[in-house]
Amino acid sequence: MRFLGLRLVLWLFVAASVTPHLLKDPFHVTDNYDEHYFYAHDDAARITMARYHELPAWNPYYCGGIPLAANPQDESLAPDFLLRLAYGTGPGRRLAVLLFLVLGMEGTFWVAKKHECTTLGAITAAAIFAVSGRFFYMLESGWVNMFGFELLPWAVLGLERGLVSWRWRIVGGFAVAWMILAGGTYTAPYTVLVLLTLTLYDMIARLLRPALDPGDGIAWWRPFVSLVSVGVATLFFAAAKILPMLRVIAAHPRITHRPGSNEAFDVLATLITSHSQDQHGMSSESYIGMLVVALALLALMLRDRLAVRFMAMVAIFFALSLGDQGQWSLWSFAHSLPVYGQLRNPERFTIVVGFFLSLTAARALTHMQDWPKNIVHSLYARFRAFRKKSVPESLPRVAGMVCATLGVLSCALIGYLAVHTLVMDDRMHEALFTQDAPLAMNDDFHQARGNRWDAQVWAPASRGSLQCFEETEFEQSPLLRGDLAAEEFPLDPAKATVSRVSWSPSKIVLAVHATEPAVVVVNQNFSPRWSASVGDVQSLEGELSVQIPAGDHEVVLKYDDTLFDFGVLVSLLSLAAAIFLFGRWAFYKVSASSSSSPNVAGSVA
């Protein structure tokens, strides 16, 4: 697609305009404890990788030690995490948000263009979806992992263009894998549901409803093949996360309560009420604007075939966002599926509703762009007929150009107004990052009593916060303490002495002098994936400990997750294979386009 550079400039401009506070004080954090939670986990992973050069397998900085990459909400394996590694946790998180916004706009633009929208309509849809209220709400809450929803259009493109192209299936798989790697506890399952629904719709439309068949000559079962291919690609790309995470969520299901239900009017209010109009504090969470909803309804009234498809998705996901409406509700069905039973907050489906509404609005704008020309032509034809003159097929050239310009300008104005209402919503301009930057301290690691409400404080100061909160109920030993003189110590000081030789999150080296068999305790949680070079690792009421024989030993304690290591290997090999395949394709394409010139062909002949 042409003019990529220009579009990127436009997307960056929009992203920077809607979130001016995002570009200031990059080390500060918001007041929200979720932001502190994610910042703390990101920082733990960054320190593990950048300072200790280890894979982010174990997080000793939280709860006394819990799995890191296998934690469903962890973001450390996502491609955007490279920005945290390069620029630090705070700036990296902000840059990741900008990256997601740009990707969201570009992806929505591609989807809209694929569905025959004008450039203006596609730009409008892109801006509306990417800056809708739900994303701003995520920014307030520090849910950078939820910005994976900006990859939704790429997943949809992967499915739709994947009908005829294996490369797009890989792109779709990569998009969904990115969501999973970015800790997408909601983004990935919701996206899978979107892909599944679109596949079913497309198969049924091709089979049963000729009026809705796009007429592209593609067999009815091809969407299913595309869906499965995207799914397989996802599994390969995200193996590093999926394999260890499945073990974690099987052993410790995410804590969830009954999902609750929402009134239809309340859900509608979250879509059309701006923050400045919001009297209740919560009803503007998914703000997309009345104008967009009106445009979408207009497209439906125009009996636009593509708008019908999009609005069917709007209806389905709106119904899902109503939550538990009884045993026959869509949510209840979704909640009965594996993984989906661990989700709550059905109102988050409004982000999918917003995506399809913005595309439907783009369809309306596409029609409206031709209206001035059609209206004037109709009047002109009637006038000519009245004068008993022949009716031309088109307007005179100048009149046609004026009408086309009028169409573009009026649509640009409507698109601008639709985006403007989102951009000018007052909370976009409130200061967000108001709390002190967490400060680093070069000190030996030790556990502190800590405080999860300001979780961002501990890891950079080489401390672990024992007081913690996780939606996954990891085991935490009651023996952990925040006041020990040494983090590794003999259970019976009369039997042994222990000193730390070196420490890193996944490897602790100890010098042990034991006069008789002794137990060495490490002030961290036990996990069966810890092993020791000397003696046997065991759980002491959930605390990590090693049974050591008598003598002088250098004991190396290592956290080794074979499943995680295997997953990392699979993911890296999949990535390398994809790069190779795309590289080969690009090479052949460039060669073909440069040799397809008639001159070159002639000279060869």
Add this chain to the structure above:
Amino acid sequence: MSLASARQLWANASPEKRWAARTILEGLGLVVALVYACIVTYPLRAAPAPAILPTKPERLGIPEPKRRAIFAELAGDEPRARKESAEKFPGDAWSIEDERAAHERDRARDLASTRKVSVSDVYLILDEGIREHWLAPNQKPLDATVVPLKPRFR
């Protein structure tokens, strides 16, 4: 050059030249986008990281009497916080602990503001006091353990 002659020139150009021109223009567009991205993100990329907290000669750069005073203020609040938390979540040990921590957060932020130190300083002073078994105003050290993770279902 008029628009018409430019169009004519483009139409007469060989496909090879058109391809090359398009590639160059697209490349230039990408360079412009890259430069713009660098400009937009400069405040994020160039912001200096906060200074590292000193451990010597004065821990955190704050004199010990001031650190002890901050600890005393935080520790002095804890019995009341525990009592209020227990009233709010009767019988739910983890939630009581969590609510106490929420009280501690509020107090830590107040203290950071009134004592002109950072939030990190306040928490690290609390950590130091717990580790060194400094006495709270009620002449007892603070509890160094926490209730194991058991989040409530609401």
